[in-house]
Amino acid sequence: MFENLLNKIREYNTIIIHRHSRPDGDALGSQFGLYCALKHNFPEKTILTVGDINPRLTFIGTLTGANDEDYKDALAIICDVAVSTMVSDDRYKLAKEVYIIDHHTNTTDIEGAITIIDSSRASCADFVAHFLYSYKLEINEKAATALYTGLVTDSGRFQYPGTNSETLLIASKLLGSGAKAQSIFDKLYVETLESKQLKATFTNRMQLTKNNVAYMVNTLDDLAKYNISFNDCSRGMVGVMSGIEGINIWANFTFDAEKGKYVGEFRSRGITIVDIAKKYGGGGHDQACGATLESPDLINLILADFDKRMEEYLNGTHSS
Ligand SMILES: [Mn+2]
Numbered sequence: 106m107f108e109n110l111l112n113k114i115r116e117y118n119t120i121i122i123h124r125h126s127r128p129d130g131d132a133l134g135s136q137f138g139l140y141c142a143l144k145h146n147f148p149e150k151t152i153l154t155v156g157d158i159n160p161r162l163t164f165i166g167t168l169t170g171a172n173d174e175d176y177k178d179a180l181a182i183i184c185d186v187a188v189s190t191m192v193s194d195d196r197y198k199l200a201k202e203v204y205i206i207d208h209h210t211n212t213t214d215i216e217g218a219i220t221i222i223d224s225s226r227a228s229c230a231d232f233v234a235h236f237l238y239s240y241k242l243e244i245n246e247k248a249a250t251a252l253y254t255g256l257v258t259d260s261g262r263f264q265y266p267g268t269n270s271e272t273l274l275i276a277s278k279l280l281g282s283g284a285k286a287q288s289i290f291d292k293l294y295v296e297t298l299e300s301k302q303l304k305a306t307f308t309n310r311m312q313l314t315k316n317n318v319a320y321m322v323n324t325l326d327d328l329a330k331y332n333i334s335f336n337d338c339s340r341g342m343v344g345v346m347s348g349i350e351g352i353n354i355w356a357n358f359t360f361d362a363e364k365g366k367y368v369g370e371f372r373s374r375g376i377t378i379v380d381i382a383k384k385y386g387g388g389g390h391d392q393a394c395g396a397t398l399e400s401p402d403l404i405n406l407i408l409a410d411f412d413k414r415m416e417e418y419l420n421g422t423h424s425s
Pocket of ligand 1: 132185208229259
């Protein structure tokens, strides 16, 4: 499925790599991994990276940026996202051709884009690495480290259900290519005392529905009160509700001042919930997904749907 992409990479002199906005380790890992590898294998080409920044993950790499002019006769490759509204920097529309490499279950709404999607992949980064290894493109240490970061973060350190033998096979190859695993773990998982204590505070804010769906609703006032950014609260705090016996679905609703809307981050253990995220205009993975809510009233409707799903799970009438 990648052969055509390789031909396009060979054909174009300028390649601009995009990924989703508010990037996580996999968005940045796949973007920078592909960037470093293409630069290494095709030194004569202009390879560029664009998008917004995640201040916590700057160690993965520095964006080159791109001018509008660069898009003329360029190939745009979008990593880790297929939905137009979630792509960071919409100038991919100026590119001559657009390829999408993704591992989410969403189909694309980007007209004319060629999609290479495999939702069985634990990360977009391992999909990119698979592509590079399949065509014997060399993965240097920088590329390997960026890609490995994507694998580690999207698989939850190789523990989420999407982790499979292929994930570990690619991880093994990346270590062989020089990925600096220990330094990645130190950068990702050593935190300040303040951050640890804030997580404890948020753990205590958690509420439960009748059938033990855990949730938090974080208003703008809450963000100010705890002096926490939207991103650190939305993505950063959903995890405090994970790994708790009897709680198989958890949801974090945080007000996003930029959008003027609540964003829900949804997670589960052993239960598919992405259909509920999609019902409310969102998407993602079976057991890790999210949605931007058109109205705050939807919070209760979503919680009711999750609660019903939890009830079915407890009754044994839901199987996944
Ligand atoms: Mn991903």
